[in-house]
Amino acid sequence: MARRLRPVELDFIERAPVRPAFTARTSAPPEAVYRALADEVTGWPAWFGAVTLARPTGGGTGREVRLMGGVRFRETVVAADPGLRYAYRVDETNVPGVSALVEEWLLAPGPDGAGALVRWTFAADGPAPFRLALAAARPGLGRSFRTAVRALDARLSARTTP
Template identity: 60%
Template sequence: MARRLQQVELGFVDTAPVRLVHSAGLSAAPALVYRALAEDVPGWTEWFDAVSRAIPTHGGAGRDIRLRIGAFFSETILATDPGERYAYRVDTTNVPGLRALLEEWRITPVEGGGSRVRWTFAADGSAPARAAVRLAGPGLGVSFRGAMRKLDRRIGGTPAG
């Protein structure tokens, strides 16, 4: 059953009770990484194994995401800073116990070329939900790093480490 979450804003990424932060280096330029994240929403299914469906909604101001495990998320995009940042909050989900969820992708150039991508997963929920998110952190990190390797290959780079 879908439930509506709190409509948090960008500052939540710094104040959330649970924050998971993962980063990875890519050989692809920041502009290419940003384009794959923010402009090619359906392409997420090609490089992020956990994602089974990704479609832009509301004229590009939102997204509907479905994961292979059956979770779904209707999202509102909060930040689109080309080549630098892409962020969205989850408005509706079927994940139990969550009260708020925001994800931010920061892209920074790396000296000598390439990019560093930092993904922040900011969440709040019931005590069991917060504990579950914390426990999922290492697995989310593995999934993120694998996705970044596949994305780098897809957009013409090779992993930078």
């Protein structure tokens, strides 16, 4: 059964009670990473292992995402700044306990001007048991993110290799 979440905006990322954030580097430039995140939504299962289905809804203003284990999300895109940021709010999910959730992907050129720095923030709220569970899940979220970014980078590199 889908549950409606509290409709928060982008500023929730700064004030959410739980905000694990992770950073990784790619050899692909920010623009290519952004295209994979925002423009090629249906390609997420090819590089993000936990994602089994991703598709745009509402002409690209929303997304439907399914994860391994039967987790489902209906989302609204709250920021789409090409080459810089892609963020979405979860409006409905079957995950118990969560009351608000926004994910943000920030992109910046690598420190030497090559590749991209990718920062993913998972901003969430819910009752104390949910918050504790999310804190305990932080290492797994980090591993999942780093593995996904490595796979995305390999996918993007394969596109540019002659």
